[in-house]
Amino acid sequence: MAGHNDSETSGSDQGNSGLGSLFAFLIRDGNLMRSPVLAYAVLASVTRSGMIYAINTLAGAAAIATGDVLLLLAAIASTLTFSHLARVASFRLVETTKRRLRTELSRRLLDARADFLSRRDHGKVYSIVTHEVNQISYASVNFIQSLEAALVIAFCIPYIFYLSWPSGVATLGAVVIGAIGYLLAQTPAQASAERASRTEWTFFDRVNDVLRGYKELRLRRARRDGLQADIVDAASRERELKVTAERFFSLGQTVAQGAMMGLLCLIVVGLPLFAGTPTETVLQVLTVVLLTYGPVETVMGNLASFSRAAVARRLIAGLEKDLIAEAETDAATTGPAAPPARFSRIELRGVTATLSEAPPEGATAPADDERFTVGPLDLVLEPGEVVFISGGNGAGKSTLISLLTGLRRPEGGEILRDGQPVTPANLQDYRDLFSAVFSEFHLFSRLYGLDEAEQTKVPPHLAELDLAHRVRIENGAFSTLALSTGQKRRLALSVALAEARPIIVLDEFAADQDPVRRKLFYDVLVPQMARDGHLVIAVTHDEHCFDKCDRLIRMEAGRILADTRQPGAAHAMADAASGA
Numbered sequence: 001m002a003g004h005n006d007s008e009t010s011g012s013d014q015g016n017s018g019l020g021s022l023f024a025f026l027i028r029d030g031n032l033m034r035s036p037v038l039a040y041a042v043l044a045s046v047t048r049s050g051m052i053y054a055i056n057t058l059a060g061a062a063a064i065a066t067g068d069v070l071l072l073l074a075a076i077a078s079t080l081t082f083s084h085l086a087r088v089a090s091f092r093l094v095e096t097t098k099r100r101l102r103t104e105l106s107r108r109l110l111d112a113r114a115d116f117l118s119r120r121d122h123g124k125v126y127s128i129v130t131h132e133v134n135q136i137s138y139a140s141v142n143f144i145q146s147l148e149a150a151l152v153i154a155f156c157i158p159y160i161f162y163l164s165w166p167s168g169v170a171t172l173g174a175v176v177i178g179a180i181g182y183l184l185a186q187t188p189a190q191a192s193a194e195r196a197s198r199t200e201w202t203f204f205d206r207v208n209d210v211l212r213g214y215k216e217l218r219l220r221r222a223r224r225d226g227l228q229a230d231i232v233d234a235a236s237r238e239r240e241l242k243v244t245a246e247r248f249f250s251l252g253q254t255v256a257q258g259a260m261m262g263l264l265c266l267i268v269v270g271l272p273l274f275a276g277t278p279t280e281t282v283l284q285v286l287t288v289v290l291l292t293y294g295p296v297e298t299v300m301g302n303l304a305s306f307s308r309a310a311v312a313r314r315l316i317a318g319l320e321k322d323l324i325a326e327a328e329t330d331a332a333t334t335g336p337a338a339p340p341a342r343f344s345r346i347e348l349r350g351v352t353a354t355l356s357e358a359p360p361e362g363a364t365a366p367a368d369d370e371r372f373t374v375g376p377l378d379l380v381l382e383p384g385e386v387v388f389i390s391g392g393n394g395a396g397k398s399t400l401i402s403l404l405t406g407l408r409r410p411e412g413g414e415i416l417r418d419g420q421p422v423t424p425a426n427l428q429d430y431r432d433l434f435s436a437v438f439s440e441f442h443l444f445s446r447l448y449g450l451d452e453a454e455q456t457k458v459p460p461h462l463a464e465l466d467l468a469h470r471v472r473i474e475n476g477a478f479s480t481l482a483l484s485t486g487q488k489r490r491l492a493l494s495v496a497l498a499e500a501r502p503i504i505v506l507d508e509f510a511a512d513q514d515p516v517r518r519k520l521f522y523d524v525l526v527p528q529m530a531r532d533g534h535l536v537i538a539v540t541h542d543e544h545c546f547d548k549c550d551r552l553i554r555m556e557a558g559r560i561l562a563d564t565r566q567p568g569a570a571h572a573m574a575d576a577a578s579g580a
């Protein structure tokens with residue numbers, strides 16, 4: 001099973017319920033204070049208490065008074081109205097909280113470092129933005145409902161004291177016993193609920209395997225069975241843990257219900273027998289207690305959902321903490337988009353990077369044999385050059401590309417642009433120099449970020465790349481992405497060319513092109529890009545084309561083995577292509 005590198009501690013480790021932090025979150029960040037929901041809830045509970053009072057007065061009266069009937073009707077009408085308004089406002093609050101949490105988490109994901117995003121085990125992220133965000137958002141409805149119910153109980157307890165003080169004491173006793181039952185049950189319940197959520201992350205990871213690996217899974221039944229067994233295992237463990245959590249929640253609720261039932265027995269049997277309370281008072285107390293039974297059940301039922309939401313709050317906070325730790329600097333991800341910049345020289349000076357997997361759960365650092373070091377790398381690049389990077393699998397070519405494009409920050413050495421070091425403050429400006437088609441590229445369905453002028457450049461490039469018959473641009477989006485692998489890569493190149501950035505990076509672009517398109521790429525497109533003044537950096541294994549670049553960089557074991565210059569080779573290709 002995939003391990004997760006979680007910075008948060010489990011609920012049981014924390015030793016506190018997290019309810020305080022949950023309520024603080026709901027009140028402070030959940031917009032509770034700015035919503036009319038609190039006012040509606042208070043009004044609904046006041047009118048409900050008035051209704052209880054009116055019912056009780058009418059029930060105990062010798063004759064029905066018109067005023068009491070009118071009071072009852074008014075109380076019913078206003079209770080229904082305010083309860084409805086409170087419900088609508090609280091659901092608005094739920095959706096607002098959900099939207100806020102999801103946009104905040106997405107923003108943090110957009111800001112996260114490439115290292116974090118390139119990890120495969122993102123089941124945790126999916127689970128948190130769906131399940132946990134729902135749990136915490138719906139807690140605001142439960143919070144309002146509970147507040148409304150608690151206010152009714154708070155109004156009714158003094159009234160019970162007023163009717164008969166022994167009943168008042170017994171009612172308070174029942175509330176205290178119920179609260180103790182809940183508090184005792186919630187620690188083990190929360191611990192199981194949290195473990196269940198963590199198991200759900202594994203489940204999402206395996207579902208991701210199904211979606212990504214469907215072809216391999218179709219070809220070998222045993223592979224599919226093995227994955228299915230893992231999915232069943234994760235789902236079963238989650239079920240067991242959730243059932244355990246609910247068993248504890250239910251135990252707490254049973255204690256509270258027992259206390260309420262004990263209270264009813266005490267009122268019906270104990271009061272007349274031991275306190276000599278008259279039947280008329282017993283009936284009045286009984287009516288009030290029965291009418292508050294609903295609000296008590298509401299509070300008791302919601303306590304479990306608060307515990308689940310407290311777990312969700314902890315897990316969301318843990319992910320936020322991870323994302324903050326993994327965030328790029330503000331300057332790298334915020335601020336207005338800079339206009340396409342120019343450069344005259346890019347220099348890598350003693351640049352190094354260490355690649356490692358996320359450590360398994362419980363481990364502090366990856367083992368040495370799980371690390372790969374690239375560099376130190378020294379390299380100077382200038383506009384108008386065509387640079388090919390070659391080397392065996394695992395030589396470090398893609399890592400060099402990540403370092404060069406500013407996606408990965410070097411651990412040692414520095415990158416200089418026109419003699420100035422690239423720092424977090426100017427990193428985004430530096431990245432704006434590049435357009436790229438990575439070996440594992442992603443095609444967005446829309447032309448995000450391209451201005452109108454850039455968008456108008458895409459169709460000519462589609463024609464040049466022999467895609468005009470398959471894809472059109474409609475309202476800033478591609479008409480289709482249902483294309484072959486080679487076509488998709490050419491589509492990605494059409495966007496990169498339309499961006500017209502000074503440096504174009506192509507990682508194994510030709511690998512999935514047919515011979516005709518491969519020839520077009522090496523003999524026409526690349527020389528043309530250089531002629532237009534672009535620095536072209538292409539990772540390639542096509543040895544027979546190594547003579548078509550100005551510089552050939554060979555990599556091995558994370559180092560640059562050779563940097564051979566063949567001046568003018570690419571320009572000569574361009575001249576030949578244009579017939580000059």
Ligand SMILES: Nc1ncnc2c1ncn2[C@@H]1O[C@H](COP(=O)(O)OP(=O)(O)OP(=O)(O)O)[C@@H](O)[C@H]1O
Binds near residue numbers: 355356370371397400
């Ligand atoms: N997260 C990681 N943890 C540890 N090692 C890693 C990690 N990512 C990559 N590596 C290792 O770093 C080395 C360089 O990888 P890189 O992707 O840069 O190679 P490459 O030259 O582009 O290879 P290819 O031609 O196969 O694409 C490889 O040996 C790879 O196994």
